[in-house]
Amino acid sequence: MEHMIRLDELTKRFPGQLAVDSVSMDIPEGEIVVFVGPSGCGKTTTLKMINRLIEPTSGRIFLEDEDVTRINADRLRRRIGYVIQQIGLFPHMTIASNIATVPRTLGWDKQRIAERVDELLELVGMDPEAYRDRYPKELSGGQNQRVGVARALAADPAVMLMDEPFGAVDPITRERLQNEFLRLQDEVNKTICFVTHDVDEAIKMGDRIAIFGDDHGIQQFDTPEMILSHPANEFVEDFLGSGAALKRLHLRRVREVALTAWPAAGVAEDRDTLREKLEDSEQSFLLLLDEQRQPVRWVSRRDLERGEGRMADRGLPVAAIIEPHATLHDALDEMITSNVGCAVVVDREGAYQGVVDIDPVMTAVNTLRAELRERLAVGSWHAVPTETVEEGTS
Amino acid sequence: MQALGEFLARRWPQLLELAVEHLLLVLTAIVLATFIGVMIGVLVYRSAALSSLATAMTATILTIPSLALFGLMVVWVGLGDRSAVIALTAYALLPIVRNTVTGLQGVDPAVNESAKGMGLSARARLLRIDLPLAWPVILTGVRVATMLIVSIAAIAAYIGAGGLGNWIFDGLARRGSVVAMPLIISGTLGVVAVAFILDGFYIVVGRVTTPRGIRD
Numbered sequence: 001m002e003h004m005i006r007l008d009e010l011t012k013r014f015p016g017q018l019a020v021d022s023v024s025m026d027i028p029e030g031e032i033v034v035f036v037g038p039s040g041c042g043k044t045t046t047l048k049m050i051n052r053l054i055e056p057t058s059g060r061i062f063l064e065d066e067d068v069t070r071i072n073a074d075r076l077r078r079r080i081g082y083v084i085q086q087i088g089l090f091p092h093m094t095i096a097s098n099i100a101t102v103p104r105t106l107g108w109d110k111q112r113i114a115e116r117v118d119e120l121l122e123l124v125g126m127d128p129e130a131y132r133d134r135y136p137k138e139l140s141g142g143q144n145q146r147v148g149v150a151r152a153l154a155a156d157p158a159v160m161l162m163d164e165p166f167g168a169v170d171p172i173t174r175e176r177l178q179n180e181f182l183r184l185q186d187e188v189n190k191t192i193c194f195v196t197h198d199v200d201e202a203i204k205m206g207d208r209i210a211i212f213g214d215d216h217g218i219q220q221f222d223t224p225e226m227i228l229s230h231p232a233n234e235f236v237e238d239f240l241g242s243g244a245a246l247k248r249l250h251l252r253r254v255r256e257v258a259l260t261a262w263p264a265a266g267v268a269e270d271r272d273t274l275r276e277k278l279e280d281s282e283q284s285f286l287l288l289l290d291e292q293r294q295p296v297r298w299v300s301r302r303d304l305e306r307g308e309g310r311m312a313d314r315g316l317p318v319a320a321i322i323e324p325h326a327t328l329h330d331a332l333d334e335m336i337t338s339n340v341g342c343a344v345v346v347d348r349e350g351a352y353q354g355v356v357d358i359d360p361v362m363t364a365v366n367t368l369r370a371e372l373r374e375r376l377a378v379g380s381w382h383a384v385p386t387e388t389v390e391e392g393t394s
Numbered sequence: 395m396q397a398l399g400e401f402l403a404r405r406w407p408q409l410l411e412l413a414v415e416h417l418l419l420v421l422t423a424i425v426l427a428t429f430i431g432v433m434i435g436v437l438v439y440r441s442a443a444l445s446s447l448a449t450a451m452t453a454t455i456l457t458i459p460s461l462a463l464f465g466l467m468v469v470w471v472g473l474g475d476r477s478a479v480i481a482l483t484a485y486a487l488l489p490i491v492r493n494t495v496t497g498l499q500g501v502d503p504a505v506n507e508s509a510k511g512m513g514l515s516a517r518a519r520l521l522r523i524d525l526p527l528a529w530p531v532i533l534t535g536v537r538v539a540t541m542l543i544v545s546i547a548a549i550a551a552y553i554g555a556g557g558l559g560n561w562i563f564d565g566l567a568r569r570g571s572v573v574a575m576p577l578i579i580s581g582t583l584g585v586v587a588v589a590f591i592l593d594g595f596y597i598v599v600g601r602v603t604t605p606r607g608i609r610d
Binding site for chain 1: 506
């Protein structure tokens with residue numbers, strides 16, 4: 001099987017209005033393909049034609065090389081995970097029942113369903129014991145969105161369709177959900193179609209991006225690197241907007257750059273040790289960690305010298321905290337808001353890993369630029385040197 | 395008042411019997427009306443035109459004076475319980491149909507879309523998602539319908555369906571006698587009592603049948 005999903009000249013005409021004009025696309029297995037474009041460009045309609053919530057006027061849809069354009073729609077949909085912006089959890093059912101919906105429809109036995117529910121809750125970072133028997137209204141927006149993703153993954157579908165899944169949450173939650181989702185994707189490796197109107201989100205999430213235009217067709221379908229460096233036409237260029245160099249920072253993740261070692265110490269250590277540690281370094285702030293090695297405070301020399309009282313109440317709170325999955329764009333964003341001028345990197349459990357300051361960001365900007373220049377000089381259209389899938393014609 | 399007290403003391407077993415008869419008459423009609431009304435609601439709620447048509451038609455039934463409808467039923471079906479149940483069922487339809495439509499239309503479109511997108515069949519969506527979510531609203535309709543026909547059921551005694559209406563009609567027939575007023579008053583109070591009991595019953599039913607996730 002070469003492609004997980006193939007769209008063959010899909011067209012949708014609503015009465016008196018063309019919504020999607022002959023879209024053809026091959027989506028390789030295990031990739032996240034983002035559909036992005038202005039409103040009314042047909043990106044959502046295209047997505048909904050894949051699970052046939054909207055029936056195409058003409059054209060064909062292939063899933064795992066099988067023509068699914070005419071098969072039973074309900075049975076097709078059970079093979080495809082579906083996540084929407086409004087989530088649509090069933091309010092009268094517990095979290096466990098929500099997640100169990102498709103497995104139950106497929107006739108799994110109780111034991112298997114219960115195990116799967118717990119497994120999925122853990123996968124999306126929620127304690128099964130605490131959440132299994134709760135109801136959607138008792139959870140926050142971000143938690144409900146996680147349950148929505150778990151529910152879509154329940155029967156382990158090869159394909160997931162996500163319609164602006166993180167569009168309705170606040171920016172901080174959105175960033176966290178995006179990073180969590182990318183980490184999740186590393187584990188589950190699904191083929192994902194993802195609709196958004198946010199270019200930054202598209203660049204961050206997509207292995208490949210399809211830019212839809214006002215003509216209801218695809219303007220460009222390529223990797224984020226290529227789209228940023230080689231917009232196919234004026235429309236794409238306008239749509240990307242300015243600051244392509246800044247956007248390129250979405251293409252590098254924190255885990256790919258060397259972290260800077262920063263003087264850090266346990267919050268319980270005695271004051272002289274702390275002072276010594278700070279003085280041995282070239283920095284003006286010391287990072288204090290709690291027993292779980294989670295960052296708690298930034299303290300300066302002055303904070304250390306000042307009178308009595310608990311160490312944990314001194315200095316400044318650590319605000320800029322990111323996970324290795326975050327992009328350098330996120331890191332830069334955090335850095336700018338941080339008091340100390342760097343972002344603290346923590347692992348899944350929240351334990352301190354290191355910090356990112358402006359240097360690796362500048363290095364990344366330079367190497368990304370150099371890589372591009374090199375690639376353009378060689379005349380290769382392959383975005384990533386290790387890429388095996390032919391994409392020169394797209 | 396004293397006459398009423400003596401009357402009740404003497405005849406309360408009979409009053410209880412009539413009240414039970416009354417209650418059963420109402421409950422039979424309500425169960426039927428709930429089945430029929432919910433079914434009508436399910437069939438029409440997706441179309442605005444059909445929904446208004448169904449509401450208008452069931453509303454029309456309500457405008458028929460009860461004596462006239464009971465009279466017609468006697469002509470078509472004959473005297474007795476059966477006529478009364480049919481007429482009461484017809485009266486109970488409006489609130490049930492209307493609330494079923496309202497309840498089903500009120501289900502969050504996102505819930506419907508995600509249910510459809512997960513591959514639940516139309517039947518499964520109706521039975522597992524839409525009806526349970528609309529249930530509190532439907533139940534309110536059933537409750538209103540019940541209150542409506544508890545009093546109309548008193549008139550069913552006129553066509554031999556029994557119930558507390560018996561005493562009311564008896565009292566009316568014996569105007570002037572000592573027992574006339576006690577008959578009418580205790581029949582009426584009985585109807586009120588049945589209504590209260592049923593209302594309490596619905597509160598319990600509502601508690602028990604509304605899932606915790608959608609309780610207020």
